[in-house]
Amino acid sequence: MDFSAVTIEILVALLGLVLLVTGLLLPPDHKKANGYIAVVGLLGILAFSLSGDAGRSGTFLYGLYTLDSLSKYFKEIFMIAAILVILMSLSYTKRFREGKGEYFSILLFALLGMMVMVSSNDFITLYIGLELMTISFVILTAFDRSSLKSSEAGVKYVLLSAMSSAVLLYGLSIFYGLSGTTEYAGFITCLQSGGLGPALILAIVMVLAGFGFKISAVPFHMWSPDIYEGAPTPITAFLATGSKAAGFAVLIRLLLQVLPSQHVNFSGIIIMLAVLTIIVGNLIAIPQKNIKRMLAFSSIAHAGYILLGLVAFTGMGVGAMLYYIFIYIFANAGAFASVTALSNITGSDEIEDFGGMWKRSPLVTAVLMISLLSMAGIPPAAGFVGKFYLFASIIKEGYVWLALVAIGMSVVSLYYYVMVIRVMLTGQVKSDEPVTVPASLKTVMVVSSAATIFLGVYAGPLTSWTSSVASMFVK
Amino acid sequence: MDFNAIVSAVMSNIVFYLLAFIIIVFALMMVTSKNLVHSALFMIVTFLGVAGIYVMLQADFLAVVQIMVYIGAISILLVFGVMLSRRDNMDRSNLNNSFGVAAFFVAAFLFVIITRLMVATEWIGLVSTRPVESTAGQIADLLLGPNMVAFEAAGLLLLVAMVGAIILGKGVDQSK
Numbered sequence: 001m002d003f004s005a006v007t008i009e010i011l012v013a014l015l016g017l018v019l020l021v022t023g024l025l026l027p028p029d030h031k032k033a034n035g036y037i038a039v040v041g042l043l044g045i046l047a048f049s050l051s052g053d054a055g056r057s058g059t060f061l062y063g064l065y066t067l068d069s070l071s072k073y074f075k076e077i078f079m080i081a082a083i084l085v086i087l088m089s090l091s092y093t094k095r096f097r098e099g100k101g102e103y104f105s106i107l108l109f110a111l112l113g114m115m116v117m118v119s120s121n122d123f124i125t126l127y128i129g130l131e132l133m134t135i136s137f138v139i140l141t142a143f144d145r146s147s148l149k150s151s152e153a154g155v156k157y158v159l160l161s162a163m164s165s166a167v168l169l170y171g172l173s174i175f176y177g178l179s180g181t182t183e184y185a186g187f188i189t190c191l192q193s194g195g196l197g198p199a200l201i202l203a204i205v206m207v208l209a210g211f212g213f214k215i216s217a218v219p220f221h222m223w224s225p226d227i228y229e230g231a232p233t234p235i236t237a238f239l240a241t242g243s244k245a246a247g248f249a250v251l252i253r254l255l256l257q258v259l260p261s262q263h264v265n266f267s268g269i270i271i272m273l274a275v276l277t278i279i280v281g282n283l284i285a286i287p288q289k290n291i292k293r294m295l296a297f298s299s300i301a302h303a304g305y306i307l308l309g310l311v312a313f314t315g316m317g318v319g320a321m322l323y324y325i326f327i328y329i330f331a332n333a334g335a336f337a338s339v340t341a342l343s344n345i346t347g348s349d350e351i352e353d354f355g356g357m358w359k360r361s362p363l364v365t366a367v368l369m370i371s372l373l374s375m376a377g378i379p380p381a382a383g384f385v386g387k388f389y390l391f392a393s394i395i396k397e398g399y400v401w402l403a404l405v406a407i408g409m410s411v412v413s414l415y416y417y418v419m420v421i422r423v424m425l426t427g428q429v430k431s432d433e434p435v436t437v438p439a440s441l442k443t444v445m446v447v448s449s450a451a452t453i454f455l456g457v458y459a460g461p462l463t464s465w466t467s468s469v470a471s472m473f474v475k
Numbered sequence: 476m477d478f479n480a481i482v483s484a485v486m487s488n489i490v491f492y493l494l495a496f497i498i499i500v501f502a503l504m505m506v507t508s509k510n511l512v513h514s515a516l517f518m519i520v521t522f523l524g525v526a527g528i529y530v531m532l533q534a535d536f537l538a539v540v541q542i543m544v545y546i547g548a549i550s551i552l553l554v555f556g557v558m559l560s561r562r563d564n565m566d567r568s569n570l571n572n573s574f575g576v577a578a579f580f581v582a583a584f585l586f587v588i589i590t591r592l593m594v595a596t597e598w599i600g601l602v603s604t605r606p607v608e609s610t611a612g613q614i615a616d617l618l619l620g621p622n623m624v625a626f627e628a629a630g631l632l633l634l635v636a637m638v639g640a641i642i643l644g645k646g647v648d649q650s651k
Contacts, residue, residue: 006624109634128628138639
């Protein structure tokens with residue numbers, strides 16, 4: 001049997017299990033070392049994946065598991081996000097009373113769940129991967145037991161995600177009932193023979209609702225502000241990047257590879273989701289006082305922008321999505337790392353506490369500014385290029401009005417991003433205490449803002465990579 | 476169609492609707508009961524009904540698992556959990572909110588749509604006429620064969636859930 005299609009997953013699972021053991025062996029004051037092991041291990045796995053040895057495309061186990069350029073691209077994105085999140089966590093775990101060692105292990109299992117999701121080639125594997133990711137995230141969300149908000153967020157997340165899983169499973173069971181198979185390949189054959197009846201549309205709607213929850217598209221977004229606010233900040237960053245990217249990866253595979261013949265039936269739903277998500281996310285972000293809540297609503301809005309790639313339903317649209325998800329990870333990592341840096345000192349996430357930040361820490365100010373401007377889509381930050389590709393891809397398909405809505409709401413979003421920058425530069429100074437940033441956080445901040453600027457100025461290599469991945473979807 | 480086949484088709488329909496009725500009635504009672512322990516007991520009856528459906532589908536192994544795991548373990552755990560978490564009065568332990576009427580209309584609306592679409596669809600006949608045989612071996616072949624990745628991932632999922640439960644449940648009193 002050829003195991004090359006699952007090498008990366010096996011390595012990540014092994015690393016997670018090793019961390020579980022070292023977490024118990026390490027002396028209580030040195031649990032942090034687990035984080036360094038995780039970072040070094042993941043960097044090794046990422047290098048191995050990029051080197052191409054593990055990149056041989058192929059299927060595993062009778063075609064139920066697949067490694068293609070799409071799943072490889074997303075796995076590398078997830079690993080980058082996980083490395084940034086672990087680096088961010090190193091200075092954060094000192095707040096936890098329990099499980100400082102296990103924290104990193106659970107984080108890796110969440111990563112493994114995402115990988116299984118993008119590579120799965122049948123509905124059962126997809127669902128198990130999804131639950132592996134979700135359960136790990138529930139634990140991580142509730143990890144900060146000294147904070148009531150964190151526990152509350154954990155309870156909310158477990159209840160709401162159970163509900164969304166139920167809807168998703170109902171949809172998947174209808175797929176099975178219609179076709180008699182859980183494999184994508186068999187299902188596609190069944191779709192081609194035609195005439196699956198109206199229940200298919202019901203199933204598609206339910207699956208869209210299930211994954212709409214994961215990417216926090218309006219009207220399935222209700223959970224995200226509370227949970228983003230309550231969860232430990234690095235976990236919020238991972239939810240906003242990794243979990244969301246995994247949802248989009250599955251949507252791309254399901255809609256463009258498995259269900260393209262049904263495009264007429266669901267294109268209207270996707271357009272509606274995208275428009276609602278962009279408008280509601282941006283408008284509710286404006287009055288927010290807490291920066292984590294503000295970033296939560298902004299991440300809802302970004303889910304709407306990324307959905308535009310699915311509206312276009314072309315190789316170009318997918319390429320734009322892949323590009324945008326990549327740069328969004330860096331913008332988010334920079335922003336949440338800055339939030340972590342301040343809350344490590346003050347324990348607060350309120351926007352007004354950023355007053356006079358440029359005196360207390362020029363680094364935090366600069367990184368947060370670059371990240372927010374990238375999210376707003378201001379050149380030379382990478383967000384501009386990303387939005388440009390996304391909007392161009394839908395204009396090419398004739399959705400000019402939709403592009404106008406998205407551009408208009410982008411301008412609105414500039415208001416609340418610039419508000420934070422204004423507070424940092426001219427806001428009332430609450431305290432003169434300088435904000436010292438630990439080396440691990442500094443690394444995340446410098447790397448993510450460098451990547452944001454670099455990819456904005458010199459987007460060529462990444463776009464040629466994303467379009468080569470997306471070329472498998474050329475219509 | 477000979478007489479025996481007709482009788483068995485009628486019988487299986489009767490049994491199915493009886494089971495469906497039990498499942499739905501007890502599920503409703505479970506949701507509406509004000510007492511959490513009663514809810515747990517109603518849930519056990521619902522699980523039994525589902526096990527009956529599995530038997531009708533010739534899924535003997537699943538039926539046994541349903542009874543052993545869901546009724547034997549999960550329900551009992553739930554009852555213990557209710558008993559161990561302190562409450563003053565059991566009569567109002569299962570709280571409801573005031574959205575009952577709105578929820579009813581939403582649910583009824585969804586029910587009409589789903590039923591309409593289900594009825595309009597031609598389902599392929601999955602009910603086979605295979606002779607009754609043990610399914611444990613076939614399930615084992617599937618789990619350790621084609622579905623191995625899902626099986627292994629489910630194993631890790633249970634590990635993570637256990638570790639998480641220990642971390643989140645541990646030391647509640649130490650902190651105070």
